[in-house]
Amino acid sequence: MTLTRIETGQRMSKIVKHNGVAYLCGQTSDAATVADQTRECLDKVDALLTQAGSDKTRILQCVIWLADMADFAEMNAVWDAWVPEGHAPARACGEARLAREALRVELIVTAACDG
Numbered sequence: 422m423t424l425t426r427i428e429t430g431q432r433m434s435k436i437v438k439h440n441g442v443a444y445l446c447g448q449t450s451d452a453a454t455v456a457d458q459t460r461e462c463l464d465k466v467d468a469l470l471t472q473a474g475s476d477k478t479r480i481l482q483c484v485i486w487l488a489d490m491a492d493f494a495e496m497n498a499v500w501d502a503w504v505p506e507g508h509a510p511a512r513a514c515g516e517a518r519l520a521r522e523a524l525r526v527e528l529i530v531t532a533a534c535d536g
Contacts (some may be wrong), residue, residue: 423536424525427472436473443473443534447527449519451517458526467532474535477485477503480510484529486517496526 428435440449448469450461470476488497493514504510510530519527 425536436469436481436534437486438473438534441533441536442469443475443532445469445473445528445530445532447486449524449527451523454501455487455495455525458524459496459528462526462528463499463503466528470530470532470534473532476533477532478505478508479533480508480530481533482511482531483513485514486519486527486529487514487523488516490516492525 423438423440425438426436427433427438429452431516433446446468448462448465450458450465452461467477470479481526485496485500487493496514510532517527
């Protein structure tokens with residue numbers, strides 16, 4: 422069993438790799454709009470996946486939390502442009518009160534990875 426924690430702090434690791442699967446911590450952004458927050462979150466996901474030895478074509482699952490489901494279409498417009506055709510992961514999206522009022526979107530990604 423291999424288990425690797427990357428960028429580990431007191432409360433969490435940014436990435437935990439276990440038996441060929443990378444679990445990313447939730448990604449958020451302080452950008453002004455839901456679309457911009459989604460873009461920044463996805464940019465962070467791209468960077469973490471690279472660090473984990475993976476990429477967006479290997480995402481297994483994404484859980485998306487929105488502060489308001491009224492933002493679903495705006496978030497999806499950015500998501501749909503980002504996901505490579507034929508590589509859509511299993512996905513769930515729900516509404517939740519996020520850690521800070523300014524946060525409108527949080528993404529939690531699990532992906533296949535090297536090692």
